[in-house]
Amino acid sequence: MPELPELEILKNELRTHVVGQRVLELGFPEGKEGDCPVPQWKAAMEGATIVDVERHGKMLVLQLDDGFSLIIHLMMVGQLLLSSLYHGEPSDVRLVLRFVDDQLLVGQVHLKFLRLVPTAGVGELPELKKLGIDPLDGGFTAATLGEMLARRRVKIKSFLLDQRFVAGIGNSYADEILFEARILPTRIASTLSKEEVRTLHANMVRTLERGLELEGSSELAFVHLDGSKGAFQNHFRVKGRKGEPCSVCGTPIQKTSVGGRGTYFCPACQS
């Protein structure tokens, strides 16, 4: 779903196309405002200029020059589209930012996870404060991963999905990472050997970077600002491949459930 690589792509595209834009109007479709305090949000955003875009885990933070920040989480099916790049008809619009040059940033976003807060308080938001280390951050080393895994009695797949430890990995990348690292999703975190920790770390970084190189995974709804799809889903080696021969050894890929999430793995390659 939209995971770290997809959000990183959107962050970069927003930095290129939206940073520097001044918001003329903030709009919600009639009757779809949800619980958003529309008048206050309009007052805070209209007339303000977007000066930076950051990513924290799977969350995007659009920083305005008047001291407010808009925080967006795409959940499973969210999309952001920019009218100057995208020429179709967005399907389920929930949020529209109109800029002074008449460009529209249109969002199909989960309003329950939309926030507008003072920029100074962004770091104190519970949703952001609880996030763990970013796997593409330089501080994320095999040693730090090893420290986090030690004494953790949770299944390694659940560990990867838990945003409090490492932020940004979701259900699709988790399966691909564990396949590449040749580690069973059900292994208990603390039982990984030093060598396995090193391999896991390397493949977390490598797999996420490969997702970036392939323009993200559009397995579900993810698209770029221009509506185009990524290609990583075409290179999945286990995700969604139940019964198909493993690309390494030919053994049929199996599907099981780990932590209530669909989990694909090769019973021969992963141990």
Next chain:
DNA sequence: CAAAGAACCTGGCGGC
């Protein structure tokens, strides 16, 4: 506090 599981949410799909 850690871990597991259920619940909530949205969209898509199959069955009737």
Next chain:
DNA sequence: TGCCGCCAGGTTCTTT
């Protein structure tokens, strides 16, 4: 054609 239940996986809450 619609309705319904189910599944998907993002989060959060509840229980142990």
